[in-house]
Amino acid sequence: MSSTAATDLIFGLTRVVGLPALTEQAGAPLGAEDIAQIVTEADRFCTEVLLPNAAAADRHGAIYANGVVTTPPSYPASYAQWVEGGWQSLAAPEAHGGQGLPASLWIAMTELGMAADTSFMLGPLLTAGAIDCLVHYATPDQADRWLPKMVTGEWTGAMCLTEPGAGSDLGVLKTRAEPLGNGKYALRGEKIFITWGEHDCTDNIVYLVLARLPDAPPGSRGISLFVATKLKEDGTRNDLRCGGIERKMGIHASPTCVMLFEGAEAELVGEPHRGLNAMFAMMNNARLGVGTQGVAHGAAALRLAESYAEMRVQGGRPIAQHPDVQRMLMEMRAITLAGRLLALETALCVDRHRLLGDEHAQTRLALLTPILKAWCTDRGVETASTGIQVHGGMGFVEDTGAAQMLRDARIAPIYEGTNGIQAIDLLVRKLAKDGGAEMRVLLDEVRRLPDPRLRTAADRLDTATTLVLDAQGRDAEAAQSVAVTYLEAAGWLLGGWMLARAAAEDGKAYGALAEFYLRRLLPRTAGRIAEIEGALAA
Amino acid sequence: MSSTAATDLIFGLTRVVGLPALTEQAGAPLGAEDIAQIVTEADRFCTEVLLPNAAAADRHGAIYANGVVTTPPSYPASYAQWVEGGWQSLAAPEAHGGQGLPASLWIAMTELGMAADTSFMLGPLLTAGAIDCLVHYATPDQADRWLPKMVTGEWTGAMCLTEPGAGSDLGVLKTRAEPLGNGKYALRGEKIFITWGEHDCTDNIVYLVLARLPDAPPGSRGISLFVATKLKEDGTRNDLRCGGIERKMGIHASPTCVMLFEGAEAELVGEPHRGLNAMFAMMNNARLGVGTQGVAHGAAALRLAESYAEMRVQGGRPIAQHPDVQRMLMEMRAITLAGRLLALETALCVDRHRLLGDEHAQTRLALLTPILKAWCTDRGVETASTGIQVHGGMGFVEDTGAAQMLRDARIAPIYEGTNGIQAIDLLVRKLAKDGGAEMRVLLDEVRRLPDPRLRTAADRLDTATTLVLDAQGRDAEAAQSVAVTYLEAAGWLLGGWMLARAAAEDGKAYGALAEFYLRRLLPRTAGRIAEIEGALAA
Secondary structure (H helix, E strand, O other): OOOHHHHHHHHHHHHHOOHHHHHHHOOOOOOHHHHHHHHHHHHHHHHHHHHHHHHHHHHHOOEEEOOEEEOOOOHHHHHHHHHHOOOOOOOOOHHHOOOOOOHHHHHHHHHHHHHHOHHHHHHHHHHHHHHHHHHHHOOHHHHHHHHHHHHHOOEEEEEEOOEOOEOOOHHHOOOEEEEOOOOOEEEEEEEEEEEOOOOOOOOEEEEEEEEEOOOOOOHHHHEEEEEEEOEOOOOOEOOEEEEEEOOEOOOOOOOEEEEEEEEEEEEEEOOOOEHHHHHHHHHHHHHHHHHHHHHHHHHHHHHHHHHHHHHOEEOOEEHHHOHHHHHHHHHHHHHHHHHHHHHHHHHHHHHHHHHHOOHHHHHHHHHHHHHHHHHHHHHHHHHHHHHHHHHOHHHHEHHHOHHHHHHHHOOOOOOOOOHHHHHHHHHHHHHHHHOOHHHHHHHHHHHOOOOHHHHHHHHHHHHHHHHHHHHHHHOHHHHHHOHHHHHHHHHHHHHHHHHHHHHHHOHHHHHHHHHHHHHHHOHHHHHHHHHHHHHHOO | OOOHHHHHHHHHHHHHOOHHHHHHHOOOOOOHHHHHHHHHHHHHHHHHHHHHHHHHHHHHOOEEEOOEEEOOOOHHHHHHHHHHOOOOOOOOOHHHOOOOOOHHHHHHHHHHHHHHOHHHHHHHHHHHHHHHHHHHHOOHHHHHHHHHHHHHOOEEEEEEOOEOOEOOOHHHOOOEEEEOOOOOEEEEEEEEEEEOOOOOOOOEEEEEEEEEOOOOOOHHHHEEEEEEEOEOOOOOEOOEEEEEEOOEOOOOOOOEEEEEEEEEEEEEEOOOOEHHHHHHHHHHHHHHHHHHHHHHHHHHHHHHHHHHHHHOEEOOEEHHHOHHHHHHHHHHHHHHHHHHHHHHHHHHHHHHHHHHOOHHHHHHHHHHHHHHHHHHHHHHHHHHHHHHHHHOHHHHEHHHOHHHHHHHHOOOOOOOOOHHHHHHHHHHHHHHHHOOHHHHHHHHHHHOOOOHHHHHHHHHHHHHHHHHHHHHHHOHHHHHOOHHHHHHHHHHHHHHHHHHHHHHHOHHHHHHHHHHHHHHHOHHHHHHHHHHHHHHOO
16 A cells, blocks of 8 residues: 555656656656556655654654764664665666666655655765765766765765855855875864764765865865765774764754864865865755655645544544635645655656756756745645644644654755745846746746646746846846745746646546645735735835 | 833834823823833843743753642742732732733733743733633632732633543533532543643642533533632642643643643532633633734744844855845744734723723724734744744754744644634634624725725725625635635735834834835735635636
């Protein structure tokens, strides 16, 4: 028995975004049955291995003492099953020992894993990001030394970017790399907010670290990328350690580490002073993963709310039959499915580019990524909050798990670039770059669907695109003050587009949900645009 | 130096809602200076006594062991200062030892206290609710025995309504009251979610308990109201005890108790089988207090976000100067001020009714209460969440206090009747009761302001009122499925109305904030109405 999420993911991959056709075109056909089998297996792993321990893991949390981080008791064994199942290698390149499966399947796995236990799944997600970066920037020799163990999951990866004074503005970071004379470097500095920076699930950890070379120009053009490993090649400990973990609102079982580099031996990866470019390239895929987290939090909150609403009787009938609770559940379902399908649509751009060399897919990916990251993570927070509301007073009590969903979901709009940063990325680096051309290509696709409500909303967003681009040319600060609102308008439209496509494929299964969305949620596109017009009115 | 909140409250009371004129008319004049002095003193108490201990109180939490509840170490002393300062007696009737000051001043105190430390302030708020109920329903003899000590705050009050099987539907509650023959009763049953049900700040606690008499008809018409005290009149312990406290998402320092009544001696208050009426009468005022909590959570989140945004530098300037952070801060300010003034407007209805016997004020109060409760508490959650976002990664870390605001705020949309219940109350018991007449009187007042944007929005809500009332007559379930959306539309309109009135009084101080609201937030009224139209479309 697959979960609703797995069923939807299989349907989305095979019938909505068309993964089988793409893989056939690429000469490595993956049929509907193959896809169903992989997603079902992934679902089984998440439901049987991760989910049963997630609440206890949250209560236990990650624990720090004297540089050592202990994860919840279930984690080392669950992680061993993760490695044994070959899950980390799913979409990693075959050249490095991976299975080379499509990125969209990894996104399906990401949703299922994050919904089952966000704190756990963050480890594999960060490792996948590190793999992605090294595949592109490591020399063949470096790749051979690091990637095989990372691809199996025997070693995890960690991203060391943020410093106490350098968050969204990485240009001012201070960690220094001094040449040791043997081609290697010594890293000195303090990094904060390092997810899974230290843990007890693997012996070794590969750190991707942004730092400055002695001759580095100031600002963001003077940042280089290094790799340091927890264990050096001779098996001894490198000069780096965890200085503590944060006490956070949620994801309690995911250790968020202060990492102290105290002369750690490291290698330069990629060109000197070009580290930020390498990191941004990797970050785009990471943002796709974080957007998917938002979907997962909604899905997990929905699963809890549905089961509570069926069981809880008030006024002589289960609350699932009360009109306002029905409304909440329908909103949760419609938003979750919209985000799920939008994540697959975005992931398929990665596959179209990788497997077919389709350059337009790359442009589309660049446009969709900030929308997916910000819209889905904001919706994840909202949906988790609605899930609490369905539970009434029990939602505020930690026992039901509903509160954990909101606590865990709240980080996703912040990390991998805050949602405000995503909105400015959309406006400045995506829309303004091509004068809105790719957005208009996308809107034409939306308008091709027969529903007049979608066409009207797409027309409104088209006009709003002109409006914000004009503002950007005239008064960039004014334009940036509506960037988040514009991104939201686009997100609500694209969610409707995905649901309408699902309903067109299978009206019996998805028609009612799509209709609910088009009636009750799509108006938010016009609503947000009215706010933009109000803000930019003379 | 008063806080921004105190300055706004003084301005709101004296110049926007017109408390001085009302008190003069009532023959007990309270001038602008008196009001300023009281609010400034209240602000000082909250800022100097409560606020410095609030974060530590959250970390410590309330602790349960063997029937005894220990509050954070600072609480007993802070509570003693609360009593000594006479704050509990502020708006209590003079006949019972109170100061008889207006309810709107108590609401100002509630906002300041809740913003400083929600967990602490819940104790006094519940006591005030219990006083309110007993003033109306206790016999003179009962009132003399209980009220004087409650009015000083030497005894606290607790409301015992909810049971494991009876939440929003109190009609099915099971606690039983058996006559003891001496005019007293023995209570037996289990009550849950009892705020400040047990604590170490006072010796005695007065419990208002809903229970069934032996001859009670089934359902909500068979529920009576009883009072049991923790200490009986001879000073011995009554047969009731705390069976445990909940592990909650927030308000960790407020003990949320399971209360076990094991033959507790109690007195009937009011008529047999009419307990629910008494409780609902009291609850209306409690809802005004909970709506004010939503304002307080936004205000507290804003205070933290403003100070962080001024201090945190990214890209060479404080983030408070980044356009999207400015937008977030302006939203937080505009929404908080709108809610603050709406709470005062609503509280003034209580005063107009109490002091002048104005019956229309009672009708207006009934209409505004569910809107205030639901709209302000939903905004409190959103604003607290925006406050986290302003902090970036630091917002998710517990040290800054931003996360605590969201954790504490999340209960307010749930208790004292979920926001879904408020919306149905608005639709069924307020709008449908008079065919929307009082809402239209209110909309006429809104239309009297010169801003065309407000007039248009009021016209839209007028039409939407007809639409939902028609639906209610035709298909009550369909109408109830848009009740929350209707309430939100009304809330966004009334917030704009309050800000426009503030700007009309002092354009220099409040004009920019009102303009921001009317441009960027008022469109949400039309947006919500579009959702209603979509939902109810044939």
